[in-house]
Amino acid sequence: MNFEHVDGKDKGKITLYALSTCIWCKETKDLLSDLGAKYDYAYVDLLKGNDREVAIEQVKHYNPSCSFPTLIIGDKCIVGYKEKEIKEALKV
Amino acid sequence: MNEQEMPNDAEVINFIERLEKEARQGGYDLNQNKEFTRGLAKGLLINERRYGYLSCPCRLAVNEREKDLDIICPCYYRDPDLAEYGACYCALYVSRDIARGQKELSPVPERRIPFEKRTKLDLTGADISGSIKLSVPVWRCLVCGYLCGRDTPPELCPICKASKDRFERFL
Numbered sequence: 001m002n003f004e005h006v007d008g009k010d011k012g013k014i015t016l017y018a019l020s021t022c023i024w025c026k027e028t029k030d031l032l033s034d035l036g037a038k039y040d041y042a043y044v045d046l047l048k049g050n051d052r053e054v055a056i057e058q059v060k061h062y063n064p065s066c067s068f069p070t071l072i073i074g075d076k077c078i079v080g081y082k083e084k085e086i087k088e089a090l091k092v
Numbered sequence: 093m094n095e096q097e098m099p100n101d102a103e104v105i106n107f108i109e110r111l112e113k114e115a116r117q118g119g120y121d122l123n124q125n126k127e128f129t130r131g132l133a134k135g136l137l138i139n140e141r142r143y144g145y146l147s148c149p150c151r152l153a154v155n156e157r158e159k160d161l162d163i164i165c166p167c168y169y170r171d172p173d174l175a176e177y178g179a180c181y182c183a184l185y186v187s188r189d190i191a192r193g194q195k196e197l198s199p200v201p202e203r204r205i206p207f208e209k210r211t212k213l214d215l216t217g218a219d220i221s222g223s224i225k226l227s228v229p230v231w232r233c234l235v236c237g238y239l240c241g242r243d244t245p246p247e248l249c250p251i252c253k254a255s256k257d258r259f260e261r262f263l
């Protein structure tokens with residue numbers, strides 16, 4: 001499946017699973033952008049067919065409740081908009 | 093996202109007015125952060141167009157009413173989350189303290205159990221099937237807890253306006 005790319009400084013591999021209608025997902029995206037990090041994201045609610053299944057499986061692998069935002073920074077998974085944890089994981 | 097899904101500003105404003113009125117009538121408070129509430133209201137309207145019901149903007153809908161019934165706004169989890177965390181999962185509804193700025197909003201963890209793992213007991217917390225005799229069944233609104241004894245649930249909950257299919261047989 002394809003992710004959207006947002007350019008910025010390379011702070012390791014960052015993947016965000018989000019919903020296009022979710023305000024906390026938006027806050028998370030804005031925070032990553034404010035921090036100038038390069039990241040990939042997918043709006044799972046807009047995916048169709050196989051891409052959607054694959055994305056849901058990936059989210060469940062890290063976060064069995066399949067809630068959003070699910071943010072993967074390196075091998076760390078942060079569920080929900082947790083500003084402090086995100087900043088810590090990005091060492092800012 | 094396709095254009096048809098995008099509600100315009102007037103629709104969003106009207107919808108917020110409706111939410112505010114209903115919240116006031118029911119004794120609830122909306123998040124006072126206008127930009128935030130606008131974002132959520134817009135998300136709800138997008139979902140209404142997409143799925144045909146106001147599915148929670150911060151949760152993934154499966155696009156089958158029966159499976160998404162618990163997350164139609166206001167969801168079944170609003171009241172317990174307000175009581176425990178002072179906000180619903182999306183923070184569209186907040187406790188009075190938070191609405192007045194006397195307390196900070198903090199993230200609300202997801203309490204919803206995935207559909208495939210849910211049992212009847214997760215919703216009602218009780219199973220007394222067959223143990224008592226009643227002249228009419230008792231129905232419970234899964235959104236607000238309203239109880240009524242009659243042959244069928246009402247078309248709309250007189251308290252929170254939840255639809256008939258969001259009632260369960262309680263007793």
Ligand code: SF4
Nearest residue numbers: 148165167180181182
């Ligand atoms: S009450 Fe809050 S958490 Fe529940 S569906 Fe509505 S916006 Fe989402």
